[in-house]
Amino acid sequence: MTVFTSKTLYTPFQTIHDGAIEVEDGRIVRVGSRDGLPKPSNRAVTSFPDCVFVPGFFDVHIHGGAGYDVMRASGSELESMEVFLLRQGVTSYFPTTVTAGLDDTLSALERLANAIENPPRNQKRARPLGIHLEGPFLSYRKRGVHPPENLVPPSIAIFDKLWQASRGQVRMMTIAPELECAEEVIAEAAKRGVCVSIGHSDADLNQARRGIKAGARHATHTFNAMRALDHRDPGILGEVLTNREVTADVIADGIHVDPRVVDLVYRAKGAENFVLITDAISATGMPEGRYRLGPVEVEVNNGRCMYGGNLAGSVLTMDRAVRNAMKFAGLTLQQAVQAASTNPARVAGMRSKGILEAGADADFVVLAPDGEVRATIIAGELAQ
Ligand SMILES: [Zn+2]
Numbered sequence: 257m258t259v260f261t262s263k264t265l266y267t268p269f270q271t272i273h274d275g276a277i278e279v280e281d282g283r284i285v286r287v288g289s290r291d292g293l294p295k296p297s298n299r300a301v302t303s304f305p306d307c308v309f310v311p312g313f314f315d316v317h318i319h320g321g322a323g324y325d326v327m328r329a330s331g332s333e334l335e336s337m338e339v340f341l342l343r344q345g346v347t348s349y350f351p352t353t354v355t356a357g358l359d360d361t362l363s364a365l366e367r368l369a370n371a372i373e374n375p376p377r378n379q380k381r382a383r384p385l386g387i388h389l390e391g392p393f394l395s396y397r398k399r400g401v402h403p404p405e406n407l408v409p410p411s412i413a414i415f416d417k418l419w420q421a422s423r424g425q426v427r428m429m430t431i432a433p434e435l436e437c438a439e440e441v442i443a444e445a446a447k448r449g450v451c452v453s454i455g456h457s458d459a460d461l462n463q464a465r466r467g468i469k470a471g472a473r474h475a476t477h478t479f480n481a482m483r484a485l486d487h488r489d490p491g492i493l494g495e496v497l498t499n500r501e502v503t504a505d506v507i508a509d510g511i512h513v514d515p516r517v518v519d520l521v522y523r524a525k526g527a528e529n530f531v532l533i534t535d536a537i538s539a540t541g542m543p544e545g546r547y548r549l550g551p552v553e554v555e556v557n558n559g560r561c562m563y564g565g566n567l568a569g570s571v572l573t574m575d576r577a578v579r580n581a582m583k584f585a586g587l588t589l590q591q592a593v594q595a596a597s598t599n600p601a602r603v604a605g606m607r608s609k610g611i612l613e614a615g616a617d618a619d620f621v622v623l624a625p626d627g628e629v630r631a632t633i634i635a636g637e638l639a640q
Contacts, residue, residue: 257278257279257280257285257299258278258279258280258299258300258301258302258636259276259277259278259279259293259299259300259301259302260276260277260279260301260302260303260304260309260620260633260638261274261275261276261277261290261301261302261303261304261305262274262275262276262303262304262305262307262308262309262622263275263304263305263306263307263308264307264308264309265277265287265308265309265310265612266308266309266310266311266589266590266593266612267287267311267611267612267613268310268311268590268593268594268597268598268611268612269594269598271590272287272288272289273289274289274290274291275287275288275289275290275309276288276289276290276293277309277612277618277620278293278299279618279633279636280636281636282617282618282635282636283615283616283617283618283636284612284613284614284615284616284617284618285614286614287612287613287614302638304622304630304631306624306625307622307623307624307625307630308589308622308623308624308625309612309620309621309622309623310345310589310590310593310597310612310620310621310623311593311597311598311601311609311610311611311612311616311619311620311621312345312346312347312348312597312609312610312619312620312621312632312633312634313344313345313346313347313348313574313575313578313596313597313600313621314346314347314348314349314596314597314600314601314604314606314609314610315341315346315348315349315350315533315534315536315574315600316349316350316352316388316428316451316505316531316533316600316603316604317350317352317388317390317476317477317505317533317534317535318341318349318350318351318352318533318534318535318536319351319352319354319535319536319537319538319549319550319569320337320536320537320538320539320540320547320548320549321337321340321341321536321537321538321540321541321573322336322337322339322340322538322540322541322542323538323539323541323542323547324336324337324538325537325538325547325548325549325550326351326352326353326364326368327353327354327356327360327361327364327548327550327551328364328548329367330367331367331370331371331374331376332376334351334368334371334384335376335378335381338381338382338383338384339378339380339381339382340541341381341382341574342380342381342382342632342634342639343629343632343639344573344574344575344576344629345574345575345578345596345621345623345629345632346382346574347382347383347609347619347620347621347632347634348382348383348385348601348604348606348609348619349382349383349384349385350384350385350386350387350388350427350428350604351368351371351384351387351388352387352388352389352390352535353365353368353387353388353389353390353391353550354390354391354401354402354549354550354551354552355390355391355392355394355399355402355403355406355407355550355551356391356403356406356550356551357406357551358392358406358408358414358417360550360551361392361418361421362417362418362421363421365387365418365421365422365425365426366421366422366423368384368387368422368425369387369421369422369423369425371384372384372385372386372387372425373423373425379634379635379637380634380637380639381634382634383634385427385604385606385609386425386426386427386428386604387422387425387426387427387428388426388427388428388429388430389418389426389428389429389430390402390430390456390476391406391407391430391456392406392407392408392414393407393408393409393410393415393429393431393432393435393438393441394407394430394431394432394455394456394457394481395432395434395435395456395457395458395459395481397458398432398456398457398458398481398482398483399456399481400456400480400481400566400567400568401549401552401554401563401564401566401567401568401569402456403551403552406551409435409436409437410431410435410436410437410438410440410441411437411441412437412440412441412444415441415444415445419448424448426445426448426450427449427450427451427604427605428450428451428452428453428474428603428604429445429450429451429452429453430453430454430455430456430476431445431452431453431454431455431457431467431472432454432455432456432457432458432459433454433457433459433463433464433466433467433468433470433472433492434457434458434459434460434463434464434467438467438470439466439467439469439470440470442467442470442471442472443470443471445471446470446471446472446473447471449605451473451474451603451604451605452467452471452472452473452474453472453473453474453475453476453505454467454468454472454474454475454476454492454496455475455476455477455481455482456476456481456482457481457482457483457492458482458483458491458492459483459491459492460483460489460491460492461489461490461491461492461494461495463492464491464492464494464495464496465495468495468499468501468502472502473501473502473503474502474503474504474505474531474603475492475496475502475503475504475505476505477505477506477507477512477533477535478493478496478497478504478505478506478513478521479493479506479512479513479517479521480507480512480513480567482496485497497520497521497524497525498524500529502529503525503529503530503531503599503602503603504521504525504529504530504531505530505531505532505533505600505603506518506521506530506531506532506533507533507534507535507570507572507577508532508572508577508580508581508584508585509534509559509570509571509572509576509577509580510580510584511559511560511567511570512535512567512570515580515583515584515585516584518580518581518584518585519584519585519586522581522585522587523585527591527594527595528599529599530595530599531595531599531600531603532574532577532578532581532592532595532596532600533577533600534570534572534573534574534577535569535570535572536569536570536571536572536573537549537554537561537568537569537570537571539554539556539561539571540570540571540572540573541571541573542556544556544557544558547561549561549563549568549569552568554568554569556571559571574596575627575628575629577596578592578593578595578596578627579592579626579627581595582627589623589625589627592627593623597609597610597611598610598611617635618633618634618635618636619633619634619635620632620633621633
């Protein structure tokens with residue numbers, strides 16, 4: 257049994273002063289205030305007297321980092337990226353594909369499934385818990401940097417091929433609901449437990465509604481690669497922003513959407529349905545220059561990732577997204593943390609993540625009061 261203590265702890269729904277978390281075998285045994293817990297006898301106590309404990313961050317949309325791209329990375333390269341992610345407080349993530357040739361996608365899915373199923377020995381790293389398929393069922397008009405020649409009309413046959421290659425590890429899929437047969441694929445994916453997310457889409461209001469009716473329940477990088485909001489033709493954004501059954505994520509780097517739009521999305525979705533993602537690429541944590549994003553080479557300059565005149569992912573880290581959400585939209589640290597941990601864990605359908613309570617996995621972040629990461633605890637192990 258190990259005990260970690262802090263000045264404050266956000267479960268995140270409750271605030272506990274003089275917080276303590278008891279950990280055993282990678283799980284949380286008890287959470288409470290230090291005074292309320294039995295005195296430590298033979299238990300190791302690690303104290304962070306000035307800090308805040310919050311649930312580990314969960315990034316459901318990330319393409320790479322530390323120089324590695326998830327479409328190509330070997331097991332040991334992925335591991336290096338995961339060590340890097342842990343330093344930003346990310347304890348769980350969904351490696352996210354980009355649209356590429358079918359063979360490249362299938363081999364990437366096999367490799368990622370291997371990484372999920374046969375974890376390396378090193379425990380001090382973020383864990384890949386499932387795969388996010390971003391493409392190939394995307395709108396040609398709203399494809400962003402996804403190569404047009406590799407976009408494919410939705411079909412259950414292709415979806416099943418991708419599913420088989422991933423050995424059922426696809427947990428999230430971004431799809432344009434207006435495409436022919438999209439509803440069938442959405443329904444099938446939802447039936448297999450995939451969180452279907454609408455995005456890279458030119459859908460009008462009714463097409464977006466039909467996608468949600470078919471089983472979609474999330475929206476990918478709200479406002480980016482979506483039909484613009486118009487007061488007489490509200491389109492997909494009208495539905496995403498007003499439907500209370502739909503969760504939505506946003507890239508809060510100050511580049512993909514204006515800070516004021518982060519505020520707008522937060523107000524529309526509320527504390528429960530607002531999710532922070534990074535959409536980070538291999539260039540994250542690296543000097544500026546040229547980096548891979550799946551099949552394309554991206555130019556990184558002044559914090560912007562560009563390809564062919566379009567934004568191509570970000571170099572955002574999750575701890576910065578948390579601080580930006582506070583700065584851009586006036587969230588409290590507690591609310592911003594919920595958007596980076598609890599809400600994405602719920603979107604991912606992972607009940608033992610994103611919350612500090614007895615029985616949950618012992619994944620949490622040690623933050624300074626200003627939101628800087630001091631340390632991360634993953635499966636009960638301290639990593640600094
Ligand atoms: Zn992306």
